[in-house]
Amino acid sequence: MISIPDEKKIHSFEDWLTWDGTWELINGKAYNMSPAPTALHQYIVGELHFALRTFFQNRSCFVFVAPFDVFFSESDNYESPDHVIQPDLSVVCSKNQISKNGCHGAPTIIVEVLSPSTALKDFNEKFNLYQQYGVQEYWIVDPGNRTAHVYALQNGAYQVRSLYTEQETIHSTLTKELQVPMIKLFSME
Incomplete structure (x- = not known):
């Protein structure tokens, strides 16, 4: 039975499987992934995807663009994970994490491009989740302020x-050769 979640209730992965539309599940809370992103948001995601894909293509890492599910689980049980998210971009450097349904566990790098409806979630819930589950580097690109925040994990914390x-x-802290000129991200305007 397909349904729409009550965003005020706590949900499980089994609930998530029944939802109609595109939803994230973080700490039992449902987050709707609509409305569709703006043209500028999609342009920035496209430019970043191209830059990351070009850089990682011969380095045994895979770059995925949303919609692509990333599953986090306290118990390494990915049959019933605790959290399901769809980052704008995920760089996965362990092929063993990739399944037909998405990525099991922390990607090496996650990139989120802010939109007004996701900014608080990206800076709070997702920041804490990515830190907790060991995402090595987290980029938050803010089109409104034309900035990018890059967080690097050290001793379990950003x-x-x-x-x-x-x-x-932008300079990656994981691999110094990875550099993305910010001006390219905003050249559409």
């Missing part, structure tokens, strides 16, 4: 934070 502005180049 301790390194770099802020890049429109005229700068």
Whole structure:
């Protein structure tokens, strides 16, 4: 039976399986993935996908663009995970994590491009979730402010934070060769 979740209730993965539409499940809470992103959001995701895919193509890492499910589980039981999210971009460097349904466990890098409806979730719930489950690097690109925040995990917490502005180049803390000029992300405007 297909349904729409009550966003005020706590839900399980089994509930998530029955929902109509595109939803994320974080700490038992349902998050609707609509409305569709803006043209600028999609342009930025496309530019980042191209840059990441070009960089990682010969490095045994795979770059996925949403909709692509990432499953987090306290017990490593991915038959019934605790959280299901759809980052804008996921870089997965362990082929063993990839299944026909998505990624089991933390991608190496996750990129979220903010929209007004997702900004709080990306900076709070997702930030904490990615930190807890060991996403090595988390990028938050903010089109409204033309900035990018890059967080790097050290000793289980995001301790390194770099802020890049429109005229700068994003530098990965994991691999120094990975660099993305911010100006390319906003060249549509």
